[in-house]
Amino acid sequence: MTATVTTDSRTEKSDRVTSRGNGGARRRLPRIPDRIRQGGLPYLLLLPAVLLELLVHVIPMVIGIVMSFRELTQFYINNWGGAPWSGFDNYKIAVDVNAPIGEALLHSFFVTCVFTFFAVGLAWLFGVAAAIMLQENFRGRGFLRAIFLVPYALPVYAAVITWAFMFQRDNGLVNHVLHDQLGLTDQPSFWLIGDNSIYALIVVSVWKGWPFAFLIVMAGLQNIPRELYEASAIDGAGVWQQIRKITLPALRPVNQVLVLVLFLWTFNDFNTPYVLFGKAAPENADLISIHIYQSSFVTWNFGTGSAMSVLLLLFLLLVTAGYLLITSRGRKGTDA
């Protein structure tokens, strides 16, 4: 009770100060009960975000999980709550690698792993290299920084459809340069069908992803004290040694988050393969996101598609948890 009186008098004083500061216009701020202020205010402020999170993420996720246990086909989508329970049947179909659906899912999983490895690796490599190159101040640096961010700023659909035009066999720019101008191939290659399609997918994904790596690494570089470079230069360290001994270790926390985010985005990427290849991607570029989409929305087998999604979710959670565990251990070691 005493505390309440003290706080109230402090509030009134502060109100008077505020009024004088505003040229005498007296304005009374709404009073927040101390009980809420001391105990519940942070939670009250979090409430809108929690509600939105529930609506946008948690509830759909739970519905997705429920769907994975139902026999949800075109016969029930009009009233999907009435679809019969199927237990683990959808999961059995998804993981049965001796049957076509399970076999195709496993194939698309491996394709996605290979694709993610190269797409993330190259995007990270280009991003770091470009950020380090633009670390020093020189004429035109601002312009280059802006240009490098263009792929990140462009709408995905417009950018990828442009790549699809460029990859066309007969009229595309890629074959025009590789075959007609440089003579690197015996005949114009197919990029949107057949074996080369995975290369086309990686190229577009790297082009789209590296500016984000560049942006994040560039921000990380701002936190490295210049003195470290100056001191190492006096000690005779070359550029490569500075990168290895100063830049990369200092960027480690940034890179840990960056690689995780790039991994999650790339593994789940739907837009790039869908716009590039349409709803039936070539076998070599049949990413798991497209595969699940096809199971759910093209063949109208929503139950199996949801089961595949849940399996993918578990895999990503496992990888993310493992990654966080390993990297946090490494950080503790460094901190010590």
Place this chain on the structure above:
Amino acid sequence: MRNVRAAAAVTLAISIAAGVTGCGGGSSASGGSNDSPKTLTYWASNQGPSIEADKKILTPELKKFEKQTGIKVKLEVVPWADLLNRILAATTSGQGPDVLNIGNTWSASLQATGALLPWNKENFDAIGGRDRFVESAVASAGAADKDPSAVPLYSLAYALYYNKKSFAEAGISKPPTTWDELVADGKKLSKDGKWGLGAEGSNLSNNIHQTFVLGQQHGADFFDKSGKATFTSDGAVAAVKQYIDFMAKDKIIAPGNAEYAQNQSLTDFAKGKTAMVLWQAAASTFASQGMKPEDWGAAPVPVAAGTPGTGKSTNSMVAGINMAVFKNTKNIDGAKKFVKFMTSDAEQKLLNKTYGSIPPVKTAQADEAFSAPDLKVLRDTLSTSAAPLPQVPNESQFETAVGTAVKELWADAAAGRPVTTESVKARLEKAQQTMQQ
């Protein structure tokens, strides 16, 4: 600090989870009502050269309807690539338009969802009766043993379009009537960077349309009477192989056509790079690409031997656009009035003339406007030698599974890999197993 980390980890986990498993909600669609009698929402499929062109064509007609009935129609023209997904989303959420266009090959699949108003006798009577429509068009609006799920709006069939100048240069006096003649003519035409026939190898629906017709000519249906997939029957394998062999063995289709999916084969035809193309009502597209009507001719799609007719001499699928009503509409009477208006003789003549299609309404079809040589070919094909695609609930899966198998075979042919009866059968076997699971 531990709490903050835990909260961050949970948030991250939830974000990933939601990103992966997020799905929409759903609601049951009951019978329609008349709660909003003064408005309707209409999803029109993109029929013309562009969405803007469609709006320009349809808006005056909708105004006319509003003047007649006092019902305002909100129009949205939906591109083909998005339409089925949009319908599916509307079906799941219960938040769709009142009236919509559907591709007639989707009829049985959408009928199975139970979201569309069945066109029973009472509903057909409200728009003038079932007898007004050509029977083959009504037959392609749902499974044979059920009331149709939609009403035919625009009818289409396939024809063989040929470039008269290319034919004259190659010394060919008339269009081919059999596949052997087509291959022979194609070989004469395939030289100096030009090719005999065009194809859309990466367009799954087009692959299905073409192989379905060839399948009919080989006595294969792709489904048996009980609705079970029969993709690996000798006839189905022979049909798919015959289609791919136009590129793999006969070399009358350019390898680049294997990746076509955006009507590039029509552009090649208009530029004179390809001499023949199998298409539905392509006249308006050719005209929009600078061709004059006298530059091309249209003939019935070839058959194995003899002339087109019912049964083995089927030379087209029954193509077309239907008009459906969502069962949960808030303006059931208005929706029926709108379907009646769009299928009236006057609107049928006007709209089908504009889009280059054939009216499925008998009285409108008899109009002089549909007697031009290429339209006459389409009209005759529809009435004598076209067959509807299998009206089974999993027709949509069939299009994807077999369409993709054919797409992969095109890729093999384009890359110079051998296309054999065994390799065709293996691809179709895989497609069939996917359907059976």
